[in-house]
Amino acid sequence: MRWITRGLRAAALALGVVVPATTPGAGAATELIKNGSFSSGTTNWWSANAPISVDAGQLKAVVPGGTAERWDAMLGQKVPAFPIHQGHRYILSFDARASAPREIRTTVQVNTAPYTSTLDKLLTVGTETQRFAFGFTGSLETAQAELTFQLGDHATGYTIWFDNVSLVDNYANVAGNPVSLTSGFYVDPKSNPKDWVDKNPGDTAKTINAAIASKPMARWFGNWNANIADAVNKHVGPADAADKLPILVAYNIPDRDACGEHSGGGAGTPEAYREWITTFAAAIGSRPALVILEPDSLGDFQCMEGEEEATRTAMLSYALQQFKDFAPNTWVYLDAANYGWGTTGGTTPQAMAERLTNVGVANAHGFSVNVSNYYDTAKSVQYAGWINDHLATQKPFVVDTSRNGNGHNGEWCNPPDRKLGATTQLGGGAEMVLWVKVPGDSDGDCGISDRPAGQFGPELAMALITGDSTP
Template sequence: MSEASTQVGRRRTRRTVVAIVAAVVIVAGLAVIAWTLWGGRGGGGPLAQRALYVDPDSLAARAALDGETAAERDAATVLAARATAIWLTPERDPAGRAGETVAAVVAAATTRNALPVFAVYGITDRDCGNHSAGGLPPREYLAWVDEIAAALGQRAAVVVLEPDALALAPECPDPDGRVALVADALARFDGTGAILYLDGGHSAWLPADRMATLLADAGVAGARGFATNVSNTQTTEAERTYAAAVATALRDAHGIDGAHAVVDVSRNGNGPPGDGAWCNVPGRAIGEDPHAIEGDDVLDGVLWVKPPGESDGECNGGPPAGEWWPRQAVELVRNAG
């Protein structure tokens, strides 16, 4: 639940943002590579082979230069230095531009021998009318995904496909059609370099066996695996246990062996609130830096999928979904110590 129509046209040119990322690193006094190299943390799998790509055009990178106060700029600088998923939505990157965005990001990442991370978020009736409502009609949606897949081609990238779409399906109209549409979208990436993870909810949402059924029906056998905790704040250990349970259910109940997982840890530094709230929850903190996981049969690594500092929606005083919210960015960094 990250990007929304409010961000249409807000991307700057890639020339402009080269200067931005240089400034961010200088201000931070940090080497970006220290936060993005996975190989040094061990582990096998496709995520341990190269650095993760840091997007120089992120809202955090802009805020690091343009924030109104020193506290806002400092917090944004910390966030901009971490590799975070680039969210593709039809509102921000409509048909005709989505492919250009992907091609530009992948080309920039290739020159740095880095691995970009995308979250594809444009399914029909997205978020089932909640804070991140939107998306495209089915035929237009699949054509948009085709454009993204074609732009990626054989070049490697992590793709987290449709956050919340499967776990939310039982609460939406036509859940079977929703699952089938996710499966159709996944199939568009066949033959590309995508390292695909279907979204798999989180440990405090659906039971592992129910989530496994949804994933199986959506074609997870054709993906690397699934992602958990996207835009949520469950603890890493809870998600690790949950991911193992989902993988076991996939194997035992559906004959799908070897499914892997990644966990979004971007805002789970303080864990979840006691009341189970998720939308712009106060008192949270950024989580550990992205890294590969060593010696785990299921978990490939932990990622920053939800960009910290971007609102979940108009709740708890936040702006519309996907907009930069300086107050939250400062709190997330401060609470992490």
């Protein structure tokens, strides 16, 4: 990663480099696993009833069938033993695949009886390589910890492969050191517009590619991602390798879109959400990222009851803490609805400020406004300013400009004659203006589209490019 000092800020801005106004602290995490890439063969790794070898740079284990317990066939690392400290935050991550889908168990535990664990997770490994990530807080103090992968308790045998095994002590990463910055925003090569362009060559595709698919925009994550760690890693990893800043949207709160209902769903329970958001944060880890947290989640309070509000407040507060603990180089913006909700929608800027405060916006880098909406940037900046007037400490904010080029016409669900706004960049009266909503993605079966929410439509994209919905 490039490091940009304050003295280079002006030059960086001139070059279009992302330099947010404030920088959260982060230092280097401590890696506890030795030879996690298996470049030194099987050194430091042991196995029991599951012979191991290195196969094309991966650790391969042959697991027999007919074992009675998970630990009847296992592998792991305990030489050298490593310390676990109570209260420290850790991230375990690894790649895995198997010859047939299998449920396995992984633990971080004391390496002597009674083998007390601080992490104990079941996971299903499929036949395609996937990334797994688990964030946890040390619940014990020991100098003699080990990592295990427990592979038994299956009727038939199978083969399993591991790679890029990492266990980091994230303690140093939350100590307040300067954050590494990036050389611009990431252009998602697998966005919905880009996917459509790649599959549909022609003049329309060329137009959409030039105006939309080649621009930086957010990628949204929710319950449609079967393995959230793998999905996040496949987005953040290439961005980090390219020294670019990825934009992600966490959109999986239970009873999501309670008012609009077109994007309803989310995690089934608060417990499921907490596990999901911890994994989301752990999958980012120390890599730079920008996250918009749960669009509409605070605006939806007007469609919820008191107990539901309290439950959602607790979930969002938990989410902010997870990013602080496990993703220290991530700037999180807690969503604060839009100008319309703040003027005619029954949620005053003061009420929104109170909700932000109750959730713990102090643990966020800032807040976002106008996500998936159409209010022009000037109105959005004004609304954010009103919110800041009611916060004990003013916070940076970002504005979604993906569809606000023609402003708001009184409709919110695929309204006609809207237009692309300013592309993702610094400024615009905000800390950043971003394309958070993916241009061309439908709001739902409404307005000028009959497509379900989140589905890309070239006709919607072209209408935003031209500002004219007439076919």
